[in-house]
Amino acid sequence: MRKDAKDVATLVGEVLSGLEGDPESWERRLEEIAPELIEEIHERKQPITGLPDLNVEDGCHVVLRFAPNPNGPATIGSVRGIVVNSEYAKRHHGEFILRFDDTDPRTKAPLVEAYAWYLDDCEYLDAVPDRVVYASDYLNEYYEYAKKLILMGAAYVCLCERDEFKRYKDAKEPCPHRNTDVDSNLKCWERMLGGGYVEGEAVLRIKTDIKHKDPALRDWAAFRIVETPHSRPEIADRFRVWPLLDFESAVQDHVLKVTHIIRGKDLMDSERRQRYVYDYLGWQYPLTLHWGRMKLHEFGRFSTSAISNAIRCGEYTGWDDPRAPTLRALRKRGITADAIRKFMIDLGISETDISLSLDNLYAINRKIVDPTANRYFFVWEPVTIAIQGAVAMIATPLCHPDRSDVREIPVGDTVAVCSADLDGVGAGERLRLKNMYDIEIVKTNPLVAKHIGGNRGEWCATEEKPRYPIIHWVAGDNVDVVVHAPDQTYEGVCEIGILSEEGNIVQFERFGFVRIDSVDFDGKKAVAYFAHR
RNA sequence: GCUCCGAUGGUGUAGUCCGGUCAAUCAUUCUGGCCUUUCGAGCCAGCUACCCGGGUUCAAAUCCCGGUCGGAGCACCA
Structure with a gap:
């Protein structure tokens, strides 16, 4: 019918001119003869928002994972990974795995405390993992797959200097070690494992296509030598040959039977690199979905190492400093898990790079917190x-505008x-x-x-x-209160009742919502963190 | 330099696969009004968008080509 649109239009015109009455009367007539079609007229496409469907077949056991490097606690960026992956696992009654990709003992050395912090943060976000995996527990397994690939002629030990190899790679030329025979490669690999090379002297490369048009894919490094001990005491100096992300992750995702990988699009090339391993070993790569780069107006970029630096030089008081883009900071300020989840889910997984404001998160949190937060008078810079x-009288302000107490x-x-x-x-x-x-x-x-x-x-x-x-005002018996907000610290006095609100989110009238972090009954003092207006 | 992604109001987002119901969704911000013993909330109203240029077609946000802009990768980081 579409290709005959012109003729159809003519026909429709003829039919229409033969009709009597107005559109309303037509509709009434249609109601009489074909009521089921009325609905179709008024039906409107339901706009869906949030996460798109995964389109999985019934009965398919969905397995997702979030794989952070625990070199610090969860940032707002990590939170997106935790929320989105755990949400899909929930929707499909599947499995959500938290995997610590901690195979770099030096450049991004794991922080021993951070493993527990991640677990705690996941719990807060209602994303308790069904399984927790430490990538650093499986070194021997990676070695086995490496050996397999060497035997297939799919991997080789490269003894080039870093820059030297780059020159070959940029020129699309094989380096002198690319065509080493399998036996010699195996010997070199054993020597690597046995400590026969010093750090930087040898790497194991996956043979891809040295002439590949995308330089990022040419013969990438899978293992290197790191002589720094691992931060986990049970690993420590037991290993000196460590896999790089692409290899470790490739093996893990296969072994864990991951069905869907959902992560930032900065890892798109990772998939292309890993596919070489999957093809060599006859594995099937999981389905992938990516989101674009996320930036928040309030923070700019937030990398774990940048926050770490800010703490080290005293700019932040710690990982939970209210100015820090970490989940721990948001928690301290009283941003609820439900608000954070909704915020992340509403973003969907568009590949567009976004730069948004935390105002959206605050608006969601306000809707959650406002119906129950008790009201108090807090007077800052009092006179x-x-x-x-x-x-003399007893004033009786309402604890909450919707209640009578x-x-x-x-x-x-x-x-x-x-x-x-x-x-x-x-x-x-x-x-x-x-x-x-x-x-x-x-x-x-x-x-x-x-x-x-x-x-x-x-x-x-x-x-x-x-x-x-x-x-508003404060009189009589009162409490000294310090409120830490991202932009400044407020000092003032508050009603005595605040002493019973430790850990709660309350509203300081004409000020905003805060979370009471600690109270001191005897000293009549309290510390609060500002959430939002 | 090579490669890969992306582009819808101030900000996010739906719609793009499979062209027409899109004079384009929802949220947030902002502005005005109502309500109110504060603020917030609530209710009502308003503003603002398909990156540019060609092409295909009766018809393009949607398909094709070329630009522009933004992001990422080309690490012995994750």
């Missing part, structure tokens, strides 16, 4: 106002308010102390105000909505 004619705050004749709320406010001007009463400034130095309006002992502002500002 004290003496109030003439004040009556209140916090009872005894008030005498002074209150503390934010100095910023008094900027430019002169004598004669009025303010409403929220949930208490209205005041009029008498003089500003020292600060004195007078109580105006209302009854005594209860909510006693004038009834009508004030035309002057409504501000």
Whole structure:
């Protein structure tokens, strides 16, 4: 029908001109003769958002993995890998593996503590792995596959200097070791394993196509000698020949029966390199999906080594510094796992490079946290106002606008308010102390105000909505609070009730949501971390 | 230099495979209004997008070619 579109259009025109009435009457008529078609007219494509379908056959056991190098805790980048892979495993009732790709004892040396941190972070993200694998536990297995490839003539020991090999590779020329016979290669390999070469003297290369148009694929290195001991005490100096990522990962993914690899597109060439190994050994490569480079406005690039450096030079206080792009920092600030998961899932897995703001994450978190977070008054940079004619009373602000429980705050004749709320406010001007009463400034130095309006002992502002500002305050018994935010640190005083909120996310009214990190009952102090407005 | 990916509002994202229902989805940001004993939330309204140029076709965000721009790889890092 499509190729006869012109004729069809003509025909449709003829038919249409033969009809009576308006489109509404046509629809009514259609309702009578073919009601099932009505739905089709109104049907709209359901816009799907988030992760695309994996299109797996029924009964297929899906296996996914996230494979970080534990040279630090999970960054926001790692979180994407954990969330997306674990989410697909959940959807397909499959398996989610956490594999530590820790086969570089030196350049990106694993941090012993980081293994446990990853496990803990996965748990927080509701992504507890079904299986945990340490790549550094399988050196002998990699060696066996290496030997197999050497015997097939698919791998060779290369004794070129690094630069020397690069020159051959760039010229699409084989290096002198490429055509070494199998027996000699095997001897060299044994010698490599046995310590007969020093670091840097020999590598094992996978034979690909030295004339391949993509230089990234030509005879890549699979093993090298590293004499630095591994950070895991159980491995330590037991091995000196280590596989590189492409080899280690190739073997692991096969052995673990991984069905889908979902990762950043920076590893696209990795797949092409690894396919040579898979083809030699007759294995089937998993299906792959990639996402583009992710950058956050707030952080710029976030590599583990960059954060590590920032900590070392004192720029960050630690891996959980609120300014650091790590999951530990987000956790400390009260960003919930559900919010983080949704944030990552909503990004989907488009190959477009993205640069986005954490505002999206904050908006999601706010929706989750707002319905339950208790409200408190926190006064930063406090100044004290003496109030003439004040009556002792107990103010009763709501703990939450959707609930009826209140916090009872005894008030005498002074209150503390934010100095910023008094900027430019002169004598004669009025303010409403929220949930208490209205005041009029008498003089500003020292600060004195007078109580105006209302009854005594209860909510006693004038009834009508004030035309002057409504501000919050703290009175009587209070707690010294420090709030660490990414951009600055706030110091001030807060209601005493905050002492029972350790570990909770609360809202400091007119300030934002914070997580109470620690409290000191005796010293009446608390430390909080700022989440978002 | 060689190679590989990508390009939809301020930001992300759906739609692209298989051209027409796309005068283009959803979210967020921003602006205005309502509500409100703060802020936030909620409700209503508004703004803003198919990288450029050719081609194919009755019809192109969608297919083809060429540019431009962005990212990545060409490590004895992951």
